Amino acid sequence: MRIKHHLQVIVAAVATVAGVLISSVGRPVEAAPGEAVPATIPLKVTNNSGRADPVYVYNLGTNLATGQQGWADAAGNFHAWPAGGNPPTPAPDASIPGPANGQSVTLRMPKFSGRVYFSYGQKLVFKLTTGGLVQPAVQNPSDPNRNILFNWSEYTLNDSGLWINSTQVDMFSAPYAVGVQLPDGTTRTTGHLKPGGYNGFYTALRGQPDWAGLIQTAPDGSVLRALAPLYGVETGALPASAMDDYVNRVWSKYSSQTLTVTPFADQPNTRYFGRIAGNVMNFTDSSGATVTSFQKPDSASIFGCFKLLDAPNDLVRGPISRTLCAGYNRSTLLANPNQPDPNSAGFYLDSVTNHYARAVHAQMADGKAYAFAFDDVGNHESLVHDSNPQQANLSLDPLS
Structure with missing residues (x-):
C-alpha cells in the first residue's frame, strides 16, 4: 500500500x-x-x-x-x-x-x-x-x-x-x-x-x-519482485499508454450516457451523476448542481489514484475519485454504469485493465x-x- x-x-x-x-x-x-x-x-x-x-x-x-x-x-x-x-x-x-x-x-x-x-x-x-x-x-x-x-x-x-x-x-x-x-x-x-x-x-x-517489464531480478537471475504499474509507467517499464484505449471507450460511452456513483454503501441516497462535456467529466448532485469535474485521466493517474484522479479527504470529490479509480483499475466502468460495482466476478475482464492487480487478486487464497x-x-x-x-x-x- x-x-x-x-x-x-x-x-x-x-x-x-x-x-x-x-x-x-x-x-x-x-x-x-x-x-x-x-x-x-x-x-x-x-x-x-x-x-x-x-x-x-x-x-x-x-x-x-x-x-x-x-x-x-x-x-x-x-x-x-x-x-x-x-x-x-x-x-x-x-x-x-x-x-x-x-x-x-x-x-x-x-x-x-x-x-x-x-x-x-x-x-x-x-x-x-x-x-x-x-x-x-x-x-x-x-x-x-x-x-x-x-x-x-x-x-x-x-x-x-x-x-x-x-x-x-x-x-x-x-x-x-x-x-x-x-x-x-x-x-x-x-x-x-x-x-x-x-x-x-x-x-x-x-x-x-x-507487463513482464515490471519484474525485477537479482544479479543471479532470481526474481525479487514486480513493481506496481505506476512505477512501471514512471520508469518506462510499462507503456504510458497502457490504459488509454479503455479510457477512450469510457469517455465515448459517457458522452451520451450517465455514470452514477453511489460512494457510500450506508448512504444509498447520496448519488452523483457523471457526464462528459467539453472533454471533462462533470458530476452533479440530485439537484443538478455541479459538484466536481475530472479531466481525462492518463495511466499514471489511474494506477496511482492521484494527479487527475486526486482524492482529497473530503465528502464529495474524494469519494467520487476513489470510486472512479477503482472502476478504471478493475475495468468495470463500461460494463456497469452504476459504480462502485460490487461483483468481483466482473473485475479485470476487459483486455485493457490493471493486469498486475488482476494477477495479484487471482493468486490470493x-x-x-x-x-x-x-x-x-x-x-x-x-x-x-x-x-x-x-x-x-x-x-x-x-x-x-
Whole structure:
C-alpha cells in the first residue's frame, strides 16, 4: 500500500519468543490505566518461507502519542530518529533478528502508525534526510535495497484497536500474511497466497504483453519482485499508454450516457451523476448542481489514484475519485454504469485493465489484496481489524 495515496495507514504485525517481555527499565509492559488497548501488544513473526538465510525485522513509524517518527525495538520501546542531513545520513540500525525457518519470535508492538519491514539475507539500508526517514524505493535502480529480497506490512495500533494489512500497492514480492488474534482466541487472517500462487503471479505477468517489464531480478537471475504499474509507467517499464484505449471507450460511452456513483454503501441516497462535456467529466448532485469535474485521466493517474484522479479527504470529490479509480483499475466502468460495482466476478475482464492487480487478486487464497491504493472500495482489500487485539501475527510464506 502506498501510504501517500492510501485512505489510511494500516497494519503490520510481527512475532517472537515465549515469556514475558519487559521494558528497558525492567518492568513488565502493561496497559496504562483506562486505556482501551494496552500500551503494547505481542507481534508474532513466524517464518514458513522455507529459506535458510537470516531474516531481519523492522518496526518503523509514527508514535501516535507524540507525533514523532522513529522505530520500536523488540520490547516495544520507542526510539526517535536523530536529525538527518543533506545528503542523507545513515539511520541507526533498527533491525531486530527475525525467526529462522520453521521458527517464530514475538516482539512487542507499540501504538504506532507505520510499517513492519522484513528482509532476507541482508539488512535493509535506511537513511535520514532533514525531512525524516528515506524509505526503500526500488523503482530507482541506484537504491541500495534494489537487490535485497524484502517486503513490508502497514498498520495502525491505537486506543481503538489494530488495523493491519498485507499490501501490494508498491510492489509484489516476498509473500506474507497478517492476522489479529481476538479475545475469544480465534484469529482473523489475510494475505496468504494459493498453493503455487507466488510463481503463478509471475507466470501471469509474463504472459501479458508489455507487463513482464515490471519484474525485477537479482544479479543471479532470481526474481525479487514486480513493481506496481505506476512505477512501471514512471520508469518506462510499462507503456504510458497502457490504459488509454479503455479510457477512450469510457469517455465515448459517457458522452451520451450517465455514470452514477453511489460512494457510500450506508448512504444509498447520496448519488452523483457523471457526464462528459467539453472533454471533462462533470458530476452533479440530485439537484443538478455541479459538484466536481475530472479531466481525462492518463495511466499514471489511474494506477496511482492521484494527479487527475486526486482524492482529497473530503465528502464529495474524494469519494467520487476513489470510486472512479477503482472502476478504471478493475475495468468495470463500461460494463456497469452504476459504480462502485460490487461483483468481483466482473473485475479485470476487459483486455485493457490493471493486469498486475488482476494477477495479484487471482493468486490470493481469499481473493483479497491491496493491489492499488483504493482497492478497499467495496471491501476487496487484504485488511484485518479488531478493537481489542490480543496479538498481531506476521507469517512469512513460501516463495513458490
